[in-house]
Amino acid sequence: MKKITIAIDGFSSCGKSTMAKALAKKLGYVYIDTGAMYRAVTLFALRHQLFNADGTVKEKELKTLMPDIHIRFQLDPSTGNPRTFLNGECVEKEIRGMEVSQHVSPIAAIPFVREALVAQQQTMGKEKGIVMDGRDIGTTVFPDAELKIFVTASAQVRAQRRYDELKAKGMPADFDDILKNVQERDYIDTHREVSPLKKADDAVELDNSKLTIAEQDQWLYKQYLSHLPV
Template sequence: MKKITIAIDGFSSCGKSTMAKDLAREIGYIYIDSGAMYRAVTLYSMENGIFTAEGIDTEKLKKQINSIRISFQLNPETGRPDTYLNGINVEKKIRTMEVSSRVSPIAALDFVREAMVAQQQEMGKAKGIVMDGRDIGTTVFPDAELKIFVTASPEIRAQRRYDELKAKGEEAGFDEILENVKQRDYIDQNREVSPLRKADDALLLDNSHMTISQQKEWLAEQFEKVCKS
């Protein structure tokens, strides 16, 4: 069976990453979490004085962006890839609300996107990959053979994020998360560089009221269709 590139885009907290990871594992593809890459740059910025009282020190980040290397290594315990920032496992650190609340302005910077897209395209040269994010089907892999755009209502997405954080034992307020979800939607859709939008040839998946197993079944069907065509 021919190897293809699968691009999964959509709004924050839609379950894109879980969906993409599971699909990659089931079909034996490599999974690349593009959102984690922007989260890692955000964490780097937090730890290296790039966030200041005045905002983001873009000149400082621009000078350092090419020394920020992001990679993924399979975690044998979870069976899923962990995110590494310059060789250090930062998977847990990048999933906090503090990083979530700061990632959109970092991801909106043109030079950050340019650097991350270059790293993503390098990772995807050999095909046989599943990548999720905001601009995979429109900017990173416009020629991807299978493109999916995922959506769900802001309230449902906020509830999922709330449940996820509570399960990890982290303090979280539903209203704060809902506001964060809405802010991220606005920034993602209105940024100048690679705004979040559905590619013309992407399949729309509204998973507001779908179970994980229903999503898996739907994804497997789409994958089979493309590979057989």
């Protein structure tokens, strides 16, 4: 069966990664978490003190260091899920914390960061047979993807999911702080100058506020089947 490219875009904490991972595993496709790539750059910037006191980025210094940032994904044999590596170090847990969440949107809005990571993403997807999720996959990275999904849910639902996820991992979490972060990220993601978050004209929209994961996965698989080449 001919393989296709599947692009899943949407707001933060919509469960894009969860659904993309499940679909990739079901299809035997490669899953690429682009959000993790921006989070890895953010972690690098935090570790190298590349944020000013007001939260803005020291862009000149970051641009100089961008060639030193190497991101790759490696499957965890125990779970079958990909883990994110930054310069050879597994940073999967570190990039999911609130500190990174609070700083990732300004990093993702920087043109030279997006340019560098989009080039990496396009290289990863050359052979098709991939499921990639992020903010601009269907509009910028793979505008010719055979299947484009745009995922949304209310800010309150997304904040609750993020809260539950952090608590389950034994990490500190405050619902009000998370809700504020979700709303701030929505604004930044949809208003940035380069590749703002928006639904591609030919994308299928999914509001998963009230769906179970099983219902979501079933819906997504039906979309895959309906978008296969005849």
